[in-house]
Amino acid sequence: MHETDGTPARRFGLPTAIALVMGNIIGGGIFLLPASVAPYGTVSLLAFGVLTVGAIALALVFGRLAERHPRTGGPYVYAREAFGDFAGFLSAWSYWTMTWVSNAALAVAGVGYFHALTGGKGSMGTDLAVALLMLWLPALANLAGTRWVGAVQLVSTVLKFVPLLFVAVVGLFYFDPHNLGSFTEGGGNWAGGLTASAAILLYSYVGVESAAMSAGEVRDPERNVGRASVFGTIGAALVYLLGTLAVFGTVPHGKLVGSSAPFSDAVNAMFGGEWxxxxxxxxxxISIVGALNGWTLMSAQAPYAAAKDGLFPAVFARKRRGVPTAGVLAASVLATLLTVINYVSGAGGVFEILVLVTTFSATVPYLLAAAAQVYFLLTGRRDRVRAGRLTRDMVLALGAFAFSFWLVAGAGYKAVYQGVLFLFAGVLVYVWMAARRTAAAGGEDSASAGEPTAVEERAAEAALRG
Incomplete structure (x- = not known):
């Protein structure tokens, strides 16, 4: 595969594609999740199980869609093929918004863990410098090409997966049932606890689409995108479920509810000390830097695919060493501006609104992609669907749609309100790009109209000879 600069780009193999999915799913949130859901009781483990089934269904649907359309852009490609340019644009715009805003949020969260690692608290200037370093080191890895993106993603995923799995597995040997709270805390019913804990956990699996989004950079995407999506989701689910169970069983429930570092408390409870x-x-x-590495690549893929179809500015369609450089730079600059605003102006309200936007924006591409699969199956566009698989694919597509719809509902009224406003703001960009395409097409038509056709030239010659 050769890019615009003539440099061959190395495609991701299956292990790297799995690492991309796992690395993007498992960010920094996992380290607080057990404490976040502890107030609802062990019913939250059941909620995790239900969500895992929905996430795997969505991963399987992305695999099926990648068999049909193995192109970079994932959800954008599927929405546009099914419903046209406008739906495709909304998917790309929404996804692009989510990536660069969430990158800023990840970098800010990483500063807190950096201080916990170094044992100190820095000034505002130091915090800003650390956050920007976390943003731009992954960006530089991306600008170096897919080879470096894959290497960083593979190494960081292993380095964060091993300690988390260590806590999850070893914690089972220290498991004490007396540390568990009741199935439903606070005297509520199990259905209410399930719904409440699920609302917190819903976004734990954002990133399941990562292999589909980078299908053009994955070797044999028709086979490997689906495998990477499912294996990566299952791997993340194992870490989530076993890790949460281990923490529940090693840290007393009363302490866990108020914990700001549940995994650290679990390690200290198992081995003593404060290390x-x-x-x-x-x-x-390591987890946050790895997630930023993967999400920086994702931030460039949706606008790249849209730009190839004339729905985003053409500069986003240029690649170097397999990576859309303009997309990486634009997302990194926007995330940098948002991070600077967070630290310098103290405009926490603005930052909070934008984070709310991401919670809704992440769901729009999922919903459209699942709907696209339902559309393809209902309209008889069943190419690449083997005989006997139609019913199963339809059940998976409807399950993925239901899961995506649940994500939208779980975002909350405020997130949906802010997200819809930002989504519709993108309509102006679509109008601008559509007008440019129409003007360009009109110019070509006018130029063609001013030139005589071959038939007209031959008729004129015949008339002169006559």
Whole structure:
């Protein structure tokens, strides 16, 4: 595969594609999740199980869609093929918004773990410098090409997966049932606890689409995108479920509810001392840097695919060493501006609104992609669907749609309100690009109209000879 600069780009193999999915799913949030859901009781483990089934269904649907359309852009490509340019644009715009805003949020969260690792608290200037370093080191890895993106993603995923899995597995040997709270805390019913804890956990699996989004950079995407999506989701689910169960069983429930570092408390409870905080803080920093590496690539893929179709400015369609450089730079600059605003102006309200926007923006591409699969199946566009698989694919597509719809509902009224406003603001960009395409097409038509056709030239010659 050769890019515009003539440099061959190395495609991702299956292990790297799995690492991309796992690395993007497992960011920094996992290190606080057990404490976040502990107030609802062990019913939250059931909620995790239900969400995992939905996430795997969505991963399987992305695999099926990649068999049909193995192109970079994933959800954008599927929405545009099914519903046209406008739906495709909304998917790309929404996804692009989510990536660069969430990158800023990840970098800010990483500063806290960095301080836990170094044992100190820096000034505002130091915090800003650390946050920007976390943003731009992954950006530089991306600008160096897909080879470096894949290497960083593989190494960081292994480095964060090992300590988390260590806590999850070893914690089972220290498991004490007396540490568990009741199935439903606070005297509520199990259905209410399930829904409440699920609302917190819903976004734990954002990133399941990562292999589909980078299908053009994955070797044999028709086979490997689906495998990477499913294996990566299952790997992340194992870490989530076993890790949360281990923390629940090693940290007394009363302490866990108020914990700000549940995994660190679990390590300290298992082995004594206070070194658990350092170990988990190191894993968290590695996890966030790895997630930023993957999400920086994702931030360039949706606008790249849209630009190839004339729905985003053409500069986003240029690649170097397999990576859309303009997309990487634009997302990194926007995330930098948002991070600077967060630290310098103290405009926490603005930052909070934009983070709310991401919670809704992440769901729009999922919903459209699942709907696209339902559309393809209902309209008889069943190419690449083997005989006997139609019913199963339809069940998976409807399950993925239901899961995506649940994500939208779980975002909350405020997030949906802010997200819809930002989504519709993108309509102006679509109008501008559509007008440019129409003007360009009109110019070509006018130029063609001013030139005589071959038939007209031959008729004129015949008339002169006559």
């Amino acid at each position: 658990g905080g350092t170990l988990i803080a190191a894993a968290a920093v």
